[in-house]
Amino acid sequence: MxxxxxxxxxxxxxxxxxxxxxxxxxxxxxxxxxxxxxxxxxxxxxxxxxxxxxxxxxxxxxxxxxxxxxxxxxxxxxxxxxxxxxxxxxxxxxxxxxxxxxxxxxxxxxxxxxxxxxxxxxxxxxxxxxxxxxxxxxxxxxxxxxxxxxxxxxxxxxxxxxxxxxxxxxxxxxxxxxxxxxxxxxxxxxxxxxxxxxxxxxxxxxxxxxxxxxxxxxxxxxxxxxxxxxxxxxxxxxxxxxxxxxxxxxxxxxxxxxxxxxxxxxxTPPRAMPPNTVRLQTLRNGSRFTPRPEVHVTTDHIVMEDYDPSPASGYTPHDKPRELTDDKESESDKEKAYNAV
CATH class of the missing domain: 1.20.1070.10 (Rhodopsin 7-helix transmembrane proteins)
Incomplete structure (x- = not known):
């Protein structure tokens, strides 16, 4: 020893x-x-x-x-x-x-x-x-x-x-x-x-x-x-x-x-302060913890009724769209336009 x-x-x-x-x-x-x-x-x-x-x-x-x-x-x-x-x-x-x-x-x-x-x-x-x-x-x-x-x-x-x-x-x-x-x-x-x-x-x-x-x-x-x-x-x-x-x-x-x-x-979620507590500091908003971060998502629902009709167009939101003609009618229109020229 x-x-x-x-x-x-x-x-x-x-x-x-x-x-x-x-x-x-x-x-x-x-x-x-x-x-x-x-x-x-x-x-x-x-x-x-x-x-x-x-x-x-x-x-x-x-x-x-x-x-x-x-x-x-x-x-x-x-x-x-x-x-x-x-x-x-x-x-x-x-x-x-x-x-x-x-x-x-x-x-x-x-x-x-x-x-x-x-x-x-x-x-x-x-x-x-x-x-x-x-x-x-x-x-x-x-x-x-x-x-x-x-x-x-x-x-x-x-x-x-x-x-x-x-x-x-x-x-x-x-x-x-x-x-x-x-x-x-x-x-x-x-x-x-x-x-x-x-x-x-x-x-x-x-x-x-x-x-x-x-x-x-x-x-x-x-x-x-x-x-x-x-x-x-x-x-x-x-x-x-x-x-x-x-x-x-x-x-x-x-x-x-x-x-x-x-x-x-x-x-831990925020809890109310018990009545028999002593504070080490004064918080502005009276809460103990900072609120948890939250994500707020805002979406806009857009419909055609929200738009005004164009003044140059006769189309209104309540009108039905023009139906398409067949191919023959479209070809005759093209020939008329060519002859006019």
Missing amino acids: ADWTSPEELSKDKSAYVNIVFAFFGLYVWEVFQTSDFEWSVIQRRRKIRWHWLFLFICRYCIIFSLATLMASFTLKRPIHCQAMYTFTALAGNLSILCASTTLMFRTIALWHRKLTIFLPLAFLCLAQWALLWRGMFIFDVQYDATSTACVVVSMKRLFLSINFWATMAFNLVLTIVHILGLMQRDHGASFWQILFEDGLIFYLVAFSCNALPAVLSVLNLNPVMNLIATVPAAVLTVMAACRTVTRLSEIGDDDDLYVHSVTQLT
């Missing part, structure tokens, strides 16, 4: 931690470029900006600043204020995780038609998570190590770190269960794979499951590096999953609710 506290093991774990941070930073930058058409559609005003997108953009870009600062701490050439650097890293990282869970919460509330019985409990759990993770931004004691020319975590409140991981995982699990129940009550005949991928349930499962590994490692307490080695993958995957629930939505009109997937709009 490996000695997790030996200098050799700590050196290997630190090297692996650095590689993981750089790898997931590259993965997330690639993800942002892959979904950059969302921002471009907002700039081109193809999408109307919603107030709850504030949490989306915070979690989408704060994680970049957090990882960039963390990578900078690995390549120091001179002493700096490591405590301030790690405080900013924890602040941006936890803020991205909080806003990711909040984005998932808004998606679930919209699926339940903003019922107060769903909104109030989820809002309470969300505020509790914000309180815990906000306190978790200031649990590290970091100093500059002249020997390794890097910032070293001297101490941290491991118990509080573990509580943060388990609280985040529990809240995401609650959101996943409530979202599944909301999808089941629609009863639109979708298969399991359609619910999993088309309705975005896979993103809730990713946001929940990816926090399990850092939560378990924080309980095992193998060494200080292993306690943090899975935090970056968990944060990146959670943010990617939460952002995908919004960026993958169709570009729809200003009067629509972007937090309801396009599949839901086509398969």
Whole structure:
């Protein structure tokens, strides 16, 4: 069995931690470029900006600043204020995780038609998570190590770190269960794979499951590096999953609710808003969904009576057409005309 506290093991774990941070930073930058058409559609005003997108953009870009600062701490050439650097890293990282869970919460509330019985409990759990993770931004004691020319975590409140991981995982699990129940009550005949991928349930499962590994490692307490080695993958995957629930939505009109997937709009008829609901936005026409596209075909029935008779013709609509004469009569007419000439 490996000695997790030996200098050799700590050196290997630190090297692996650095590689993981750089790898997931590259993965997330690639993800942002892959979904950059969302921002471009907002700039081109193809999408109307919603107030709850504030949490989306915070979690989408704060994680970049957090990882960039963390990578900078690995390549120091001179002493700096490591405590301030790690405080900013924890602040941006936890803020991205909080806003990711909040984005998932808004998606679930919209699926339940903003019922107060769903909104109030989820809002309470969300505020509790914000309180815990906000306190978790200031649990590290970091100093500059002249020997390794890097910032070293001297101490941290491991118990509080573990509580943060388990609280985040529990809240995401609650959101996943409530979202599944909301999808089941629609009863639109979708298969399991359609619910999993088309309705975005896979993103809730990713946001929940990816926090399990850092939560378990924080309980095992193998060494200080292993306690943090899975935090970056968990944060990146959670943010990617939460952002995908919004960026993958169709570009729809200003009067629509972007937090309801396009599949839901086509398969579920519009329903009246229950009396005990809270609105996230005000719609102009009072409807929840954009009306389904309809094709109206108009045909014109044209009859001969609709036309006026020509003044040069003695024919009227009520006259019978002239009967054709036989061939002999027509030939005699031709001969008379020839002789006249």
